[in-house]
Amino acid sequence: MCAMRDLDAKAREAKGKKAAFGQDIDLESFSSDNPFHEAVQDIGQLPENERERMLMAGIDTRPGVRSGTYLQKDGTSVYSTSLQEGLEIIPIKTALEKLDWVKEYYWKLLSVDTDKYTARARLDLHNGYVIRALPGAKVTYPAQACMYIEKDGFSQNVHNIIIAEENSELHIITGCATAAHVARGLHVGISEYYVKKGAKLSFTMIHHWAEDVAVRPRSAGVVEEGGLFLNNYISMKPVKSLQMYPTVYLKGKGAVARFYSLLVGSPGGELDVGGRVYLSAEETRAEVISRAITNGGNIIARGDLIGEIAGVRGHLECRGLILKEGSIHAIPELTGKVDGVDMSHEAAVGKIAQDEILYLMSRGLNEDEATATIVRGFLSVDIPGLPAPLKEEIDRAVELSQQDMM
Amino acid sequence: MLIVEDLQVKLGDKEILSHIDLEIRPGETHILFGPNGSGKTSLLMTIMGYPQYKVTAGKIFFKDEDITHMTINERARLGIGMSYQRPPSIHGLKTKQIVKICSGNEINVNTLAESLNFSDFLDRDINVGFSGGEIKRSELMQLIAQNPDLLLFDEPESGVDLENIALIGNTISRLLERDHRCAPGKSVKETRKERTKMGLIITHTGFILDYVTADKGQVLYEGILACKSNPIEIFKQIKEIGYEECVRCAT
Numbered sequence: 288m289c290a291m292r293d294l295d296a297k298a299r300e301a302k303g304k305k306a307a308f309g310q311d312i313d314l315e316s317f318s319s320d321n322p323f324h325e326a327v328q329d330i331g332q333l334p335e336n337e338r339e340r341m342l343m344a345g346i347d348t349r350p351g352v353r354s355g356t357y358l359q360k361d362g363t364s365v366y367s368t369s370l371q372e373g374l375e376i377i378p379i380k381t382a383l384e385k386l387d388w389v390k391e392y393y394w395k396l397l398s399v400d401t402d403k404y405t406a407r408a409r410l411d412l413h414n415g416y417v418i419r420a421l422p423g424a425k426v427t428y429p430a431q432a433c434m435y436i437e438k439d440g441f442s443q444n445v446h447n448i449i450i451a452e453e454n455s456e457l458h459i460i461t462g463c464a465t466a467a468h469v470a471r472g473l474h475v476g477i478s479e480y481y482v483k484k485g486a487k488l489s490f491t492m493i494h495h496w497a498e499d500v501a502v503r504p505r506s507a508g509v510v511e512e513g514g515l516f517l518n519n520y521i522s523m524k525p526v527k528s529l530q531m532y533p534t535v536y537l538k539g540k541g542a543v544a545r546f547y548s549l550l551v552g553s554p555g556g557e558l559d560v561g562g563r564v565y566l567s568a569e570e571t572r573a574e575v576i577s578r579a580i581t582n583g584g585n586i587i588a589r590g591d592l593i594g595e596i597a598g599v600r601g602h603l604e605c606r607g608l609i610l611k612e613g614s615i616h617a618i619p620e621l622t623g624k625v626d627g628v629d630m631s632h633e634a635a636v637g638k639i640a641q642d643e644i645l646y647l648m649s650r651g652l653n654e655d656e657a658t659a660t661i662v663r664g665f666l667s668v669d670i671p672g673l674p675a676p677l678k679e680e681i682d683r684a685v686e687l688s689q690q691d692m693m
Numbered sequence: 694m695l696i697v698e699d700l701q702v703k704l705g706d707k708e709i710l711s712h713i714d715l716e717i718r719p720g721e722t723h724i725l726f727g728p729n730g731s732g733k734t735s736l737l738m739t740i741m742g743y744p745q746y747k748v749t750a751g752k753i754f755f756k757d758e759d760i761t762h763m764t765i766n767e768r769a770r771l772g773i774g775m776s777y778q779r780p781p782s783i784h785g786l787k788t789k790q791i792v793k794i795c796s797g798n799e800i801n802v803n804t805l806a807e808s809l810n811f812s813d814f815l816d817r818d819i820n821v822g823f824s825g826g827e828i829k830r831s832e833l834m835q836l837i838a839q840n841p842d843l844l845l846f847d848e849p850e851s852g853v854d855l856e857n858i859a860l861i862g863n864t865i866s867r868l869l870e871r872d873h874r875c876a877p878g879k880s881v882k883e884t885r886k887e888r889t890k891m892g893l894i895i896t897h898t899g900f901i902l903d904y905v906t907a908d909k910g911q912v913l914y915e916g917i918l919a920c921k922s923n924p925i926e927i928f929k930q931i932k933e934i935g936y937e938e939c940v941r942c943a944t
């Protein structure tokens with residue numbers, strides 16, 4: 288308990304600490320008072336309108352398509368079930384109470400005093416999940432987690448721990464969405480990822496927020512020898528302010544991390560999204576790839592690779608497309624701390640090339656169709672190692688976004 | 694029928710075509726010769742409707758409609774299609790997808806690709822890293838899928854290797870309904886009458902003439918069309934006395 292008290296003391300000191308990046312959010316203007324939500328017995332029985340909202344964020348409530356589900360409404364964990372042996376899904380508050388080992392993973396990769404958001408997630412934690420694949424377990428169907436905001440003006444503070452034990456394989460899709468009537472809200476989400484020896488973790492996050500929602504995820508992960516961490520992030524719906532810069536530490540020989548982000552900035556939106564990887568062990572590899580499109584919002588796409596020993600390889604790729612107004616700022620950074628690191632970056636920001644539109648028009652498409660086709664192509668990045676159902680969810684998010692972009 | 698009437702075209706501030714008259718009747722194929730920079734591509738792009746080529750005088754009619762101010766896709770719908778000299782690459786758009794776009798989804802892309810030796814390229818992004826000869830086959834494949842009535846070919850055979858040149862030549866010939874002089878049981882005249890496809894082909898090498906019979910040839914020289922005559926004759930003349938003499942001699 289002593290450790291927890293230390294955390295609280297540290298967090299309290301950081302309560303007013305501004306973040307390194309992103310607009311400063313007035314936390315007091317959001318309410319952390321959690322409304323009551325009843326536990327859900329069967330997610331298939333959720334109201335149609337809720338299931339639809341969730342589906343847009345990749346959360347599929349039909350039977351047989353997911354290996355397990357965690358569902359949180361506002362601050363309350365309402366459903367938490369694993370359907371596969373070797374897969375554990377537990378609300379984090381329960382886990383912290385009942386399972387001693389969880390403390391080994393709680394606030395170990397991130398510090399509570401990073402900024403006011405981490406502080407809030409410690410001092411005012413609602414809930415969150417622990418998802419774990421046991422050693423050797425191959426959880427091939429994706430597990431899913433949904434963070435749902437139903438109360439207007441709510442500040443949802445969550446903490447998630449994801450563990451892929453040695454030689455396991457785990458695919459998670461996590462969808463964040465608001466109820467249709469919610470206009471305003473704040474989501475503060477801490478995520479700590481542990482990819483152990485020889486394990487493979489793919490984590491696909493689809494955000495489907497509302498126009499006046501602020502989002503401050505704080506994430507970090509560690510990958511051990513021979514492990515693979517695939518981190519996909521998709522935010523294509525209007526959101527007011529989003530800032531995140533997840534960090535991954537490649538600690539074991541041959542560990543690999545890959546980030547893929549697909550971002551769409553709508554009018555009035557501010558997106559500041561990056562990925563940072565420390566390549567600290569032999570033969571580690573990293574890739575940070577982003578595609579950003581704006582039709583009015585401002586997007587900053589960051590990437591940072593830090594090569595700490597010889598022989599590591601990394602690549603950053605930020606491509607931005609300005610459809611209408613708005614701006615895209617690509618900031619790729621590379622730091623080599625020794626001789627013999629092989630790291631590169633590629634950044635390109637621009638408008639859709641007119642000659643590409645005209646070419647497609649000469650094949651019979653009208654201007655809007657041609658634009659949509661090029662945008663779809665721009666957003667279609669091949670993500671090696673991603674299971675088909677997750678690829679389908681990403682494709683669907685892209686399709687959905689196209690309808691409002693045009 | 695395509696009718697180009699006293700056409701004058703500017704690209705930026707520069708006049709690149711002047712007083713162009715051209716008439717392609719249903720079933721006819723014309724060959725367009727001319728030195729580098731003479732405006733051949735510009736003429737095709739203007740007929741296709743590229744907005745940077747500003748028509749400052751004259752008119753273009755196709756199928757009895759004045760298309761001078763139509764958008765590119767309206768022209769495409771009306772039945773004009775083009776095989777480009779230098780098409781743009783589009784990242785993330787697979788070749789098979791663009792072929793489907795061309796056909797409006799009504800074609801077996803795999804069979805078509807096989808017929809053009811192009812199956813291996815279907816999953817590649819269109820034109821990205823394609824070699825010169827590969828671009829030609831890709832363009833041809835798209836045109837077949839699109840099945841237009843007026844086919845504009847911008848140097849369809851340049852850079853194509855010896856094996857593929859016959860393939861391309863014969864395919865173009867078939868597309869333009871030139872593959873037989875006499876359809877079975879019909880006379881030359883009847884066969885000719887039944888042709889509806891129109892073609893306008895730019896060539897430097899003349900190789901295409903070995904495969905496609907053409908009705909007329911013309912030379913574009915410094916923005917002016919001249920020398921209307923038998924394409925093989927013209928090609929011979931150009932080889933012997935050069936473009937300038939050829940044009941001088943005709944005017």
Ligand SMILES: Nc1ncnc2c1ncn2[C@@H]1O[C@H](COP(=O)(O)OP(=O)(O)OP(=O)(O)O)[C@@H](O)[C@H]1O
Pocket residue numbers: 704705709727728729730731732733734735736778
């Ligand atoms: N974007 C441009 N800006 C300036 N001049 C241009 C531009 N595009 C084309 N031109 C010029 O217009 C003229 C006609 O070009 P066009 O491409 O039509 O020639 P062409 O007859 O097709 O030549 P080639 O046989 O080399 O393909 C050339 O002098 C060319 O340099």
Ligand SMILES: [Mg+2]
Pocket residue numbers: 733734735778847
């Ligand atoms: Mg040309």
